[in-house]
Each structure stands twice: as C-alpha cells, then as structure tokens.
Amino acid sequence: MSAAPIRVLIADDNPVVRAGLAALLATAGDIETTAQAADGREALSLTRRHGPDVVLLDVRMPGVDGISALPHLVRMAPVLMLTYSREADIVREALLLGAGGYLVHGEFTADDLVRAVRDVREGRPQFTTTAASALLAELRASSHPQRNVAQSGERVSNSVVFGLSSREVEIMDLIASGMSNQQIAAACFISEKTVKNHINRIFAKLRITTRSEAMALWLGTARPGVTGHG
Structure with a gap:
C-alpha cells in the first residue's frame, strides 16, 4: 500500500x-x-478547512500579507516561504515567526522545490542562495548591535583570541543568534554532522560545554575562563 501524498496549499496573489x-x-x-x-x-481559512501537510506562502499579498498570516499558519502546518522578496529583514522575520524555509523565485528547480516541500514537512529547513546569504548578513550585522562599526575587527579578534578558524567564527555567530544545528547546516550548506563536529571543536577551544555559555561568551557577557567550566 503506497503512502498518502503530501498535501500542499499554495498561497500567492498571482494566479x-x-x-x-x-x-x-x-x-x-x-x-x-x-x-x-x-x-x-x-x-x-483554507488551511483550517483542508489541513494541508505544507503551506507554500508568498510574502507580499493584498489585504492580509504572508508575514501577517505566518504566525497563525505555523500553528496548523509547516510553512515554506516561496516569494520574490529577498530582503534580509524579511527573511529574518519570517524565520523568527516560524517559517520552516525560504525559497526565492528564480533560484530553484522543480526538483529543488519538491525536495524542499518534503524536507520542510519533516522539519528540515531549506533556503535558496539569496535567502541564506541575506540571513547570514543580517545575523552578522546584529550579533553585536552596540558595536556594529567594529564588526569585522571583532571577527578577526575572536578568531585570534579564541583560536577559531573563519568557519568556526561563522558558526559561532549563528549559534549566538539562536539558530539550531539544522538551521546552521542549511544556512552554511553543510550537513548537521559537520555542524556538530565544528561545535565540538569550538566548545573545546572555548573551554565550555553548553550553548548558553557559548552565547554569553560570544556576546560579551562572560570572559574566557569564567564561564563556570574554565
């Protein structure tokens, strides 16, 4: 007996x-x-009526737009943003509101779309290149909001002080932003296993054992050696 098909609702103002x-x-x-x-x-209304497995949601629509509907939709089904909107703040807001992925039109094939629907249904995030790049840029700019001017210098300093590679610095930025291993893997285009390996090495170098310690240390609320496990 074959499995039931994945039922999708498409929300876009363009027929x-x-x-x-x-x-x-x-x-x-x-x-x-x-x-x-x-x-x-x-x-x-249609999500309540049909109970789809995945909702494909545009951002800009008349009346109630996608961002406004998103927090209500995610309570009923996984949501994959599918839009022409590529601004970093919109990508970030959509993910904070619970979107399971973000695809920008023109950057995916039919196979990519099918894979994204399957993955988002299973809780695996999916991003196209522009969305991932916009998210990384936004996260890097907001990791130290009170010190944005010195951002590039701080990254070099963190690399030197903590002995982290450029990739490890990038992953620490994402950890500090609150992203999960799955989200980091999707944003960096690497596997979750690779993310875990990087995190293990980072924690060893920083002499910490938890994500909360890592975030506190990275965001400047703790100093090396005084995080409780140094």
Whole structure:
C-alpha cells in the first residue's frame, strides 16, 4: 500500500504563479496541491478547512500579507516561504515567526522545490542562495548591535583570541543568534554532522560545554575562563 501524498496549499496573489507551482509539484508522484489561496486571509481559512501537510506562502499579498498570516499558519502546518522578496529583514522575520524555509523565485528547480516541500514537512529547513546569504548578513550585522562599526575587527579578534578558524567564527555567530544545528547546516550548506563536529571543536577551544555559555561568551557577557567550566 503506497503512502498518502503530501498535501500542499499554495498561497500567492498571482494566479499564474500558483498554476506554475502546482504544475511543478505535479511532477512528483507523492505531492498534490489540495488548495490555492490568493491572500493571507484565504490561506488561513483554507488551511483550517483542508489541513494541508505544507503551506507554500508568498510574502507580499493584498489585504492580509504572508508575514501577517505566518504566525497563525505555523500553528496548523509547516510553512515554506516561496516569494520574490529577498530582503534580509524579511527573511529574518519570517524565520523568527516560524517559517520552516525560504525559497526565492528564480533560484530553484522543480526538483529543488519538491525536495524542499518534503524536507520542510519533516522539519528540515531549506533556503535558496539569496535567502541564506541575506540571513547570514543580517545575523552578522546584529550579533553585536552596540558595536556594529567594529564588526569585522571583532571577527578577526575572536578568531585570534579564541583560536577559531573563519568557519568556526561563522558558526559561532549563528549559534549566538539562536539558530539550531539544522538551521546552521542549511544556512552554511553543510550537513548537521559537520555542524556538530565544528561545535565540538569550538566548545573545546572555548573551554565550555553548553550553548548558553557559548552565547554569553560570544556576546560579551562572560570572559574566557569564567564561564563556570574554565
């Protein structure tokens, strides 16, 4: 007996985009489009009615837009942002509100879309290149909001003081922002296992054992050797 198909709701104000996405998803044998919505309000109503496995959500729509609908939708189903909006603050806000991934139109193939739907349903985040780059830039700019001017110098200093590689510094920035291993893996285009290996080496170098210690140390609220395990 074959498994039930993944049921998807598409929310986008452009009917051509909706039809195109439905056609792309139809190339996969295990995904079906169960409903289409033209704005956030309709997306909420249809999600309650149909109970889709994944919602594909545009950002800019008339009336109730995607960002406004997002916190309500994620209570009912995993949400994958699928939009032309690539601004760093929008990517960041969408993820903070619970989106399981962020794809920018023009940066994915039919296979990429199908894979993203399957992964987001299982809780594995997916990002296209522009979204990942925008998120990293936003995180780097906000890691030390009171000291943005000296950001690049601080990264060099952290690398020297703590003996971290450039990749380890990058991963520590993401840990300090509160990202999970899954999110870090997606943002850096590496496996979760590789992320864990990096974190183990970072914690050994910083002489710490927990994420909270790492965040406190990295954000300047603790000093090396006085985090409780130094």
